[in-house]
Amino acid sequence: xxxxxxxxxxxxxxxxxxxxxxxxxxxxxxxxxxxxxxxxxxxxxxxxxxxxxxxxxxxxxxxxxxxxxxxxxxxxxxxxxxxxxxxxxxxxxxxxxxxxxxxxxxxxxxxxxxxxxxxxxxxxxxxxxxxxxxxxxxxxxxxxxxxxxxxxxxxxxxxxxxxxxxxxxxxxxxxxxxxxxxxxxxxxxxxxxxxxxxxxxxxxxxxxxxxxxxxxxxxxxxxxxxxxxxxxxxxxxxxxxxxxxxxxxxxxxxxxxxxxxxxxxxxxxxxxxxxxxxxxxxxxxxxxxxxxxxxxxxxxxxxxxxxxxxxxxxxxxxxxxxxxxxxxxxxxxxxxxxxxxxxxxxxxxxxxxxxxxxxxxxxxxxxxxxxxxxxxxxxxxxxxxxxxxxxxxxxxxxxxxxxxxxxxxxxxxxxxxxxx
Numbered sequence: 580x581x582x583x584x585x586x587x588x589x590x591x592x593x594x595x596x597x598x599x600x601x602x603x604x605x606x607x608x609x610x611x612x613x614x615x616x617x618x619x620x621x622x623x624x625x626x627x628x629x630x631x632x633x634x635x636x637x638x639x640x641x642x643x644x645x646x647x648x649x650x651x652x653x654x655x656x657x658x659x660x661x662x663x664x665x666x667x668x669x670x671x672x673x674x675x676x677x678x679x680x681x682x683x684x685x686x687x688x689x690x691x692x693x694x695x696x697x698x699x700x701x702x703x704x705x706x707x708x709x710x711x712x713x714x715x716x717x718x719x720x721x722x723x724x725x726x727x728x729x730x731x732x733x734x735x736x737x738x739x740x741x742x743x744x745x746x747x748x749x750x751x752x753x754x755x756x757x758x759x760x761x762x763x764x765x766x767x768x769x770x771x772x773x774x775x776x777x778x779x780x781x782x783x784x785x786x787x788x789x790x791x792x793x794x795x796x797x798x799x800x801x802x803x804x805x806x807x808x809x810x811x812x813x814x815x816x817x818x819x820x821x822x823x824x825x826x827x828x829x830x831x832x833x834x835x836x837x838x839x840x841x842x843x844x845x846x847x848x849x850x851x852x853x854x855x856x857x858x859x860x861x862x863x864x865x866x867x868x869x870x871x872x873x874x875x876x877x878x879x880x881x882x883x884x885x886x887x888x889x890x891x892x893x894x895x896x897x898x899x900x901x902x903x904x905x906x907x908x909x910x911x912x913x914x915x916x917x918x919x920x921x922x923x924x925x926x927x928x929x930x931x932x933x934x935x936x937x938x939x940x941x942x943x944x945x946x947x948x949x950x951x952x953x954x955x956x957x958x959x960x961x962x963x964x965x966x967x968x969x970x971x972x973x974x975x976x977x978x979x980x981x982x983x984x985x986x987x988x989x990x991x992x993x994x995x996x997x998x999x
Contacts, residue, residue, distance in 0.1 A: 615653070617785035617873040618645040618716065620774040620838035621741070624857040626660035626734025627770070633665060633732030634770070638754055639747040640681045640725045640762050641772045644804050646785075646812035646837040648718040649777025654691060654709045656726065657773040658701040659866070663733030665771075666700045667693075667707075667726055669754040672714060672775075675721035679802055681746040681759030683723055688755055689714050703733065706773070706866075716777050718816055724772045725754040738769040739855040740792065740843045742801045745769065767801075774838070776873060784875035785836035786811070786999055787868045789860060789905070791884050793922060794841025798976030798983050805984040807957075810991030812837040815999075835999060838874065840867040846884045847901040848892060856884075861901055869912050876999045877909050878955060880919035886937050887929050887980070895940035902941075906950055917998060918951035920958035922990075925969040926979030935968060953998030960993035961986045 621643070654672055658665045670691040673683035691709040693699035701707045716722065729752070746762035747770075753761040788794050788808040796806030815835050840863075844856035857863055860881045868877055879902065885892040892898060902918065909916045920942040924930055942958055945951065961982055963971040970979060974986030982990065 614778045615776045615873055616647060616649065616778070616780050616782045616836045617787075617838040617871055618647050618649070618775050618777045618836045619643045619722070620787075620840060620871070621738040621769050621772070622840045622842050622857060622863065622867040623657045623659045623736045623773050624738050624842045625855045626662070627737050630735040631733060634728055634735055635731045636729065636751055637747055637749055638725060638727045638752060638762070639745065639766070639770045640723050640759065641745045641769050642675060642743050643722050643724060643769070643772065643775060644743070644809070645716055645718065645720050645722060645775065645777070647777065647780045647782045647816070647834065648716040648720065650713065650715060650779030651711045651777065652714045652716055653711045653776050654724055654772060655706055655774035655776075656701065656709075656771045657706045657736045658703060659706065660736045661703045661733045664700050664702050665728060665732035666698060666730055668698050668729040669727040669752050670709065671723075671725045671754040672712065673723045673725075673757075674714070674716065675723050678721060679744050681723065681762035683757045683759065685757060687714065688757055690755065711778060719813070722775060724775065726771050727752040727754045735770055737771075738773070738842070740795045740797060741767055741769045742796050742799060742806070743767070743769075744802060774871065777836075780834075780836070782834040782836050785838050785871070785873045786876045786878060787838050787840050787871065787874045788878045788880070789864070789868055790841040790880035791845040792841070792843035793883070793981060794839065794880050795843045796841070796987065797843055798978070798981030799987055800984055803984070805987055806839065806841075807987040807990040808837050808839045808841070810988045811994055814991060814994075814996065833999070835875070836873070838871065844884060844888070845881070846888065847881045847898060848885050849890075851888075861904060864905060864908060869908065869914070874914060876915040876917065878917040878919055878994070879905055880921070880957065882941055883921045883924065883938065886921075886934050887924060887927060891934060893933055893937050895937050895944070898937070898941050899944045902944070903950060915952045915999070917953040917955050917994070918945040919955040920945050922957050922982070923962045923968055923970045924980045925966070930979075953995065955994045957990045957993055960989045
């Protein structure tokens with residue numbers, strides 16, 4: 580449901596809603612409208628510098644990774660940071676035949692339409708959602724979303740930290756090409772594409788992860804899908820219940836997709852103009868999370884950049900107020916909200932006791948206030964027992980702020996799936 584309903588004498592069950600345990604009067608849909616579930620997302624962060632003319636005559640083959648599969652698919656494209664309209668002359672979606680290549684599975688390329696038209700023009704600042712198309716999308720698999728833009732536009736909306744190789748050609752419309760032979764150049768960001776939904780899945784909805792570079796996966800192995808939201812998606816597919824269980828159970832957690840709304844260097848309270856860090860989390864919450872009708876649960880890991888970036892926010896009350904506002908807005912849309920504690924950063928280049936005290940105060944609020952519907956204690960999951968203000972060396976990517984693959988796996992394991 581898009582918002583809470585005054586049910587009166589009508590039963591919640593009759594309207595397809597279920598109460599969220601421990602969440603007061605928040606109601607959650609038993610199934611998503613139209614059966615659509617978000618399987619992948621990337622938050623648009625900025626316009627690519629130096630693309631005032633756009634990418635005319637480029638075909639860009641974005642490689643994205645599904646969490647849950649389905650029998651049909653639709654794609655979301657964005658001109659959120661454009662200054663002019665952009666025309667998509669041809670857009671396709673396909674199943675990737677081989678990791679880290681632009682080759683499609685034979686027979687899987689599907690032309691996408693928009694309101695029945697093969698082309699669409701998207702105004703500056705707007706998004707567009709494709710019509711659905713039949714395509715068997717496997718769980719935990721790579722998809723190819725290819726866009727061809729025939730004419731000049733303006734700054735190209737993109738997500739900077741893909742940690743995934745995608746491909747492009749400057750030589751015309753190759754969106755329907757199966758072999759991928761024409762895609763001879765590589766890119767390490769995602770252009771235009773911001774979301775993929777599937778229908779015909781057994782999933783009841785999706786989990787959105789709102790965060791910064793730690794949610795975006797900085798420090799993880801590129802091309803391996805080792806961000807903590809990826810590991811969370813793996814756990815949900817495997818049906819592993821609470822972290823302590825470590826095994827599948829026939830009565831395990833609900834099946835859910837996972838969509839990633841992390842942006843490197845993102846802050847709760849301030850924008851960083853020209854940095855590719857996106858709008859502040861409160862400003863982008865509606866576009867990147869709440870407008871996605873498939874999201875049922877939100878996990879929030881935001882605030883460490885407000886603390887450690889310049890200008891430093893050392894008043895925990897300001898960060899806590901922002902968290903409370905995220906909770907309020909998400910609850911107003913019927914979402915469940917899980918608070919994630921801020922991870923250790925002792926040893927990071929700007930670390931000092933004043934900044935640490937702010938982090939500890941924010942974490943105390945997340946753990947003890949009862950404001951969230953659940954808590955994912957990422958701090959406890961990856962800190963060093965011998966020095967709790969520091970990340971365990973085995974989990975550290977090496978910079979003392981971002982975890983590596985093992986750290987991200989430990990974070991995902993700290994999420995109690997029963998709370999989702």
